Amino acid sequence: MGRILTLLHKYWSKSTAQRWMLAEAVLFLILARLSLALLSFSRLARFLNWQPKCDKVIGADRERLRKEVGEAVNVAAEHMPLEMVCFPRGIAVQAMLRRRGILTTLYYGVANLSDRGLGAHVWVQDAAEGVIGHHIAGHYTVLMQYPNKC
Numbered sequence: 001m002g003r004i005l006t007l008l009h010k011y012w013s014k015s016t017a018q019r020w021m022l023a024e025a026v027l028f029l030i031l032a033r034l035s036l037a038l039l040s041f042s043r044l045a046r047f048l049n050w051q052p053k054c055d056k057v058i059g060a061d062r063e064r065l066r067k068e069v070g071e072a073v074n075v076a077a078e079h080m081p082l083e084m085v086c087f088p089r090g091i092a093v094q095a096m097l098r099r100r101g102i103l104t105t106l107y108y109g110v111a112n113l114s115d116r117g118l119g120a121h122v123w124v125q126d127a128a129e130g131v132i133g134h135h136i137a138g139h140y141t142v143l144m145q146y147p148n149k150c
Contacts, residue, residue, distance in 0.1 A: 006079060021068060025076035025092060029084050032091035048094070048106055048146035056101025062126070069096045070124075070132045086133045090122035093132045094146075097124075104131060105147065109140030 014022075035044055057065060073092050077084035087108075094106045104126045113119045121140045123133030130137070 018068070018072075021072045021096075022076055024096060025069075025072040026080070028092035028095055029073065029076055029080060029088050032088035032095070033082065033084065035091065036087060045146065045148075048091070049148055051098070051103050051147050055103050062102055063129075065097065065100055065102060066126055066129065066131050069093055069100070072096075073132060086122040089132055090124050093124045097126070097131070102126060105145050107137065107140075107142050108144045108146075109137065109142045111140045113139075 035047070055062075070093055073089050073096070077089050077092075090106050094104050097104050104124050106122060106124050108120065108122050110118060110120050119140075121133060121136065123137045124131040125134060125137075
């Protein structure tokens with residue numbers, strides 16, 4: 001509870017839009033975590049594969065929204081009482097951007113990590129632009145992407 005209070009205090013001085021985005025990020029992280037725990041992977045994949053017909057946001061607005069959503073999800077995830085690893089973060093970012101008319105791709109990859117053995121990672125890209133989790137994506141081999149471009 002103390003972590004969430006710290007988060008609220010930290011963001012109280014921000015704009016109303018930023019506070020709402022942070023609240024949305026908390027909600028989407030919780031929904032993503034519940035989805036991973038309760039849904040079969042085939043149902044989750046249907047959700048991840050769904051995309052609106054077209055992108056609605058372009059240019060500087062698109063870049064700004066990518067940055068704001070990624071930051072809100074990362075900040076919210078760091079203050080949640082439950083650990084929010086890359087998979088719920090990726091789902092939350094993709095859903096929040098989709099809601100704003102920005103189509104992204106969620107990637108699921110694996111790598112043989114020298115210190116931990118086999119590891120998995122999720123990241124989200126907007127074409128060539130990374131949104132979340134992309135900084136270490138180069139170490140992973142893509143197993144699947146959503147929406148599935150096959």
